[in-house]
Structure formats: structure tokens, C-alpha cells
Amino acid sequence: MDKKIVVTKSDYIISAVSKAQYPTENLPEIAFIGRSNVGKSSLINSLCNRKNLARTSQTPGKTQTINFFRVTFKVDEQLTPIHLVDLPGYGYAKTSKVNRRIWAKFIEEYLLASQNLKFVCQLVDMRHDLMDSDKKFFAWLVEKNLPVLIVTTKADKLSKTEQKKQLALIQKTFGIDELPILPYSSNTNVGRAELLETILDSVEDN
Ligand SMILES: Nc1nc2c(ncn2[C@@H]2O[C@H](COP(=O)(O)OP(=O)(O)OP(=O)(O)O)[C@@H](O)[C@H]2O)c(=O)[nH]1
Numbered sequence: 001m002d003k004k005i006v007v008t009k010s011d012y013i014i015s016a017v018s019k020a021q022y023p024t025e026n027l028p029e030i031a032f033i034g035r036s037n038v039g040k041s042s043l044i045n046s047l048c049n050r051k052n053l054a055r056t057s058q059t060p061g062k063t064q065t066i067n068f069f070r071v072t073f074k075v076d077e078q079l080t081p082i083h084l085v086d087l088p089g090y091g092y093a094k095t096s097k098v099n100r101r102i103w104a105k106f107i108e109e110y111l112l113a114s115q116n117l118k119f120v121c122q123l124v125d126m127r128h129d130l131m132d133s134d135k136k137f138f139a140w141l142v143e144k145n146l147p148v149l150i151v152t153t154k155a156d157k158l159s160k161t162e163q164k165k166q167l168a169l170i171q172k173t174f175g176i177d178e179l180p181i182l183p184y185s186s187n188t189n190v191g192r193a194e195l196l197e198t199i200l201d202s203v204e205d206n
Pocket residue numbers: 034035036037038039040041042043055056057058059060061062063064087088089090153154155156157184185186187188
């Protein structure tokens with residue numbers, strides 16, 4: 001790690017369900033996607049060192065809109081504002097099929113329409129093998145040429161040995177050996193510095 005990245009400011013901007021509601025300010029965006037309850041909102045809080053910036057819940061299906069957060073990174077004296085985008089979870093069984101289709105539609109619309117999207121963090125629970133919905137969503141991202149970083153969540157719930165085993169399994173199930181994959185824990189902040197750096201690099205690239 002060669003630079004010290006500090007998050008100096010983080011604000012909730014807007015909850016959107018259609019294009020017209022996206023923020024008017026054009027900033028680089030990083031989006032977080034994954035099954036309900038995988039820890040997307042918790043990860044955003046952990047990145048920002050905040051407890052309740054993004055609302056979290058033990059019950060799946062908490063986030064139901066596209067939530068934009070404006071977050072300022074500081075390296076040396078330079079400030080870099082970006083948007084972190086919290087998306088509703090996929091594969092949430094308790095929602096009606098119609099509801100699921102509507103969600104899928106506005107998530108898809110966002111991911112395909114955003115001019116500012118730098119990459120998508122697809123979160124998967126490190127304790128389990130991938131579900132069909134994870135594989136399908138990943139395949140969709142690849143098909144659409146959207147850059148993706150796989151983040152495995154809840155690393156704190158596994159021993160180092162178990163983590164290694166699960167990482168290998170998840171990598172194998174995704175079917176891509178050289179796929180970037182980052183273990184994360186919102187409880188202990190494992191992976192936080194690496195993710196901040198990856199985000200900043202993606203923003204500075206262009
Ligand atoms: N131990 C542990 N628990 C976590 C971690 N991240 C999230 N959780 C817990 O997992 C549950 C779900 O977290 P959320 O951040 O609300 O999950 P989400 O992916 O935003 O869920 P939806 O909004 O429903 O799609 C909460 O009870 C969190 O406390 C983690 O890194 N470690």
C-alpha cells in the first residue's frame with residue numbers, strides 16, 4: 001500500500017428507481033451488487049467509517065432503491081469526490097415475482113445507462129459456494145462488458161484456513177482463474193484499504 005487514503009466526507013444523496021432521478025452531478029461511480037443480505041450496505045458504511053450512512057438489516061430485502069452516496073477521498077492534499085451506489089439485492093425469495101422483475105429492470109437500466117460507472121463490485125458471501133443467481137449475474141456483467149471486482153464478504157466468520165479454501169472454491173465456480181477477488185469484512189475492515197485503493201486507481205485511470 002503506497003498511499004494513505006482517507007475518506008473525509010460522506011453524504012446520502014438520493015434514492016432512485018429511474019434515470020430521471022439519478023444525481024445531476026457527474027461523478028465517477030462504483031456500484032455494489034449481490035444477493036440480499038450479503039453485506040452491500042454494511043460494506044459502504046465500512047468504507048466510509050460510518051455506522052448508519054447506508055441502512056442495513058438482518059432481514060434480507062432492506063435496500064429497495066438505487067441509493068447514491070457522495071464520498072470524498074483525500075490523498076495527500078488532493079480531494080477526489082465520487083459516488084458509491086448501493087443497489088437492491090438480487091435473488092430475494094420473499095419478494096413477489098413481479099416485484100423482482102421490476103427491480104431487475106431498474107438495476108439493469110442503471111448498469112447499462114450510467115456513463116460514470118467505473119466498475120461493479122459483485123459481493124458474494126464467503127461462507128458459501130455460489131448460488132445460481134450469483135453465476136447468472138456475473139455472466140450478465142461479463143456479457144455486457146462491465147468491469148467487475150468480486151468481493152467475498154463476512155471474512156471475519158471464517159478462519160484463515162477456511163478463507164483460503166472458500167476463495168479457491170469461489171474462484172473455481174466462477175470459472176476464471178485470474179479473476180480479481182477481494183476478501184472483505186465490514187466488522188474488522190479487512191480488505192478496506194485495498195478496496196479504497198482499487199477505487200481510487202479506477203477513478204484516476206481516466
Ligand atoms: N459478521 C459479519 N456480518 C456482516 C458483515 N457485513 C454484513 N453483515 C451482516 O449481514 C446482514 C446484512 O447486511 P446488509 O449490509 O444490510 O446487507 P445488504 O446486502 O445491503 O442487504 P439488502 O439491502 O437486503 O440487499 C446484517 O445483519 C449485517 O450486520 C461482515 O462483514 N461480517
